[in-house]
Amino acid sequence: MAGDPQVLSALAEALAYPGQATPALVAHCANARQWAPPDAAEALSAYAAELTGQSVEAMQELFTGAFDFDPKCTLDLGWHLFGENYDRGDFLVRLRVLLAEHGIDEGTELPDHLPKVLHLLGRLPAGAAAALAAESVVPAVDKILDGMGERQGPYPPLMRGVRAAVSAL
Numbered sequence: 001m002a003g004d005p006q007v008l009s010a011l012a013e014a015l016a017y018p019g020q021a022t023p024a025l026v027a028h029c030a031n032a033r034q035w036a037p038p039d040a041a042e043a044l045s046a047y048a049a050e051l052t053g054q055s056v057e058a059m060q061e062l063f064t065g066a067f068d069f070d071p072k073c074t075l076d077l078g079w080h081l082f083g084e085n086y087d088r089g090d091f092l093v094r095l096r097v098l099l100a101e102h103g104i105d106e107g108t109e110l111p112d113h114l115p116k117v118l119h120l121l122g123r124l125p126a127g128a129a130a131a132l133a134a135e136s137v138v139p140a141v142d143k144i145l146d147g148m149g150e151r152q153g154p155y156p157p158l159m160r161g162v163r164a165a166v167s168a169l
Contacts, residue, residue: 004037004122006036008121009122010025010028010032011161011162012114012116012118013025013115014044014047015115015155015158016115017063018059020056022051026051026052029044030049033045039160039161040164044161047157047158050153066153072143072146072148073148074144077117078110078140080140081139091112092110092112095117099120102120103123104119104123114141117136117137118162121166133166133167141166145160
């Protein structure tokens with residue numbers, strides 16, 4: 001396996017739309033220094049520090065403000081890599097096949113949604129994970145970070161942690 005599935009899973013869950021399980025995730029991330037490598041632990045701890053004590057509704061508002069109003073910040077990786085051209089469709093099909101092969105439910109999001117891809121990276125063989133990370137995930141995450149600019153909140157540090165984690169695959 002590539003990358004630490006626990007770390008990739010925590011990063012994926014932290015980038016999912018907040019729900020009733022998010023406060024428990026925040027508490028788990030507050031202790032990330034005990035179970036994650038330094039870059040990921042720093043990102044997850046910063047995420048937790050920003051969200052500890054927030055209501056789920058407040059967390060949802062922060063998430064929506066970070067990712068849903070500006071297309072430069074969307075978590076759909078293919079949009080950053082290909083825009084709306086046909087190459088994105090090929091990318092989506094490739095990811096859909098990989099998600100199915102590795103038992104990851106696509107749910108309501110497109111297969112290029114970053115949390116889905118992070119779960120996938122934790123299940124792929126090391127070489128395949130490194131290739132997907134280098135050719136697709138890192139370039140897209142860099143564009144998301146550029147789109148975030150100087151924004152504050154829990155998500156810019158989290159995205160930097162994602163970049164560090166997937167760059168290390």
